[in-house]
Amino acid sequence: MVCPTAREYLPCPRRRSEVGCDAREVSTGHTCPVPERVLSSSGWFPGRRTDIGVWKERLSGFSWHPAAERFLTEFGGVSVEVSGSGVDVAREPFDLDP
Numbered sequence: 001m002v003c004p005t006a007r008e009y010l011p012c013p014r015r016r017s018e019v020g021c022d023a024r025e026v027s028t029g030h031t032c033p034v035p036e037r038v039l040s041s042s043g044w045f046p047g048r049r050t051d052i053g054v055w056k057e058r059l060s061g062f063s064w065h066p067a068a069e070r071f072l073t074e075f076g077g078v079s080v081e082v083s084g085s086g087v088d089v090a091r092e093p094f095d096l097d098p
Contacts, residue, residue, distance in 0.1 A: 050074070
């Protein structure tokens with residue numbers, strides 16, 4: 001199961017194989033199992049809660065939107081190790097750290 005927050009960011013028009021999902025197509029409300037598996041193997045889990053106080057302090061000159069706070073609370077600090085071909089560009093590792 002994918003959390004409601006992740007569902008907003010991981011649309012999948014239909015369940016696909018290991019190739020992944022093309023987010024450019026119209027979503028039918030399914031979540032894509034490939035990003036969910038990649039996030040899970042990177043330490044994310046549904047309902048994960050991270051203290052974002054350090055980021056808010058470091059970026060105190062910015063206005064924080066509630067959606068950004070919710071996203072960073074759940075996904076902040078996750079380091080994703082991916083590689084291989086993608087739809088438009090190659091998949092590369094990334095950190096969710098503002």
